[in-house]
Amino acid sequence: MQFPQIRMQSQMALIGINTTQGQQTIEQPKAQLSIQQPKADVQIDRRPPKLDIDQSQAWSDMGLYGPIEAAERNAQEGKQAWLQSLAKESQEGDQLMKIENGGNAIASIGKNNAYEPMKEFNVGWIPSHFAVKTSYEPGEINIRVQRNEPIINAQTQSPIINYQRGDIEIYLRQQNELQIDVEI
Structure with a gap:
């Protein structure tokens, strides 16, 4: 089935x-x-140095003078030369005045006036030691700086x-x- x-x-x-x-x-x-x-703020204060040089003594030692001093010296030397010449002429006059005493005064005066005296020569343009005077005053600088911060915007x-x-x-x-x- x-x-x-x-x-x-x-x-x-x-x-x-x-x-x-x-x-x-x-x-x-x-x-x-x-x-x-x-920018930073910078301030600078400055006092400059000072140098003084005085060479008037050196110029004077070399025979170079300023106009006022030269005039005074020339006047003094002229007066001195005039006084010496006056004294010499007075002495010669006295000798001539006493001619009767003898001594050949005219020949003596002629002999003295015939020759110029020997001149001395020396180097005159060398100034003396320490003739130039100097003084120095140092300068001064003062610097102040104020820095400024940056400005940042973000x-x-x-x-x-x-x-x-x-x-x-x-x-x-x-x-x-x-x-x-x-x-x-």
């Missing part, structure tokens, strides 16, 4: 998934920055963030099925 047979055939349901990726972009704008550096920028959501789609790709057959 034959028994009826049941045949079952099944098919599983299948699902499908479609995904769309999410997208994210981030941009960071640069910060706005401004920097200013004010403005930050927030990041720009764009986000696009992803998506998931779930669907039935294959329908489930059950088939039952009876065979005799």
Whole structure:
């Protein structure tokens, strides 16, 4: 005897998934920055040095005088020469006045006036030691500097963030099925 047979055939349901990726972009704008550096304040106080050179003694030692001193010296020397000449002429007059005493006064006076006296020669333009006097007063410099801080202005920028959501789609790709057959 034959028994009826049941045949079952099944098919599983299948699902499908479609995904769309999410997208994210981030941009960071640069910060706005401004920097200013004010100049430093500088003050300089200065007293210049002073150098005094007095060479009047050296010029005087070399026979070079200023106009006032030269006039005074020439006047003094002229007066002295006039007095010496006056004394000499007075002495010669006295000798001539006493000519009767003998002694040949005219020949003696002529002999004295015939020859000029020997002149002395010496180097006269060398000044004496320490004839040039100097004095020096050093100068002074005072520098004051006041530095100024930089002025910095920074403005930050927030990041720009764009986000696009992803998506998931779930669907039935294959329908489930059950088939039952009876065979005799």
